[in-house]
Amino acid sequence: MGSKEKRLSYSIAFKIEVVNYAEKHGNQAAERRFGSPPTEKMIREWRKQRKDLIKADKSKNNFTFMCS
Numbered sequence: 001m002g003s004k005e006k007r008l009s010y011s012i013a014f015k016i017e018v019v020n021y022a023e024k025h026g027n028q029a030a031e032r033r034f035g036s037p038p039t040e041k042m043i044r045e046w047r048k049q050r051k052d053l054i055k056a057d058k059s060k061n062n063f064t065f066m067c068s
Contacts, residue, residue, distance in 0.1 A: 012056050015046045
């Protein structure tokens with residue numbers, strides 16, 4: 001049986017920093033710069049959420065994207 005993997009949580013400030021870097025240098029470069037995780041796929045999703053991340057309360061530890 002597989003072992004349980006711990007889910008990681010990232011602060012809004014960290015996500016915005018990664019997104020800003022990715023917009024200048026690309027998603028793969030951001031993954032290399034900030035480690036893996038965050039993965040390129042995570043960075044793509046954060047870039048899609050950029051406006052919501054900026055609007056979010058930065059005092060919160062993380063941002064949960066809700067689909068409707």
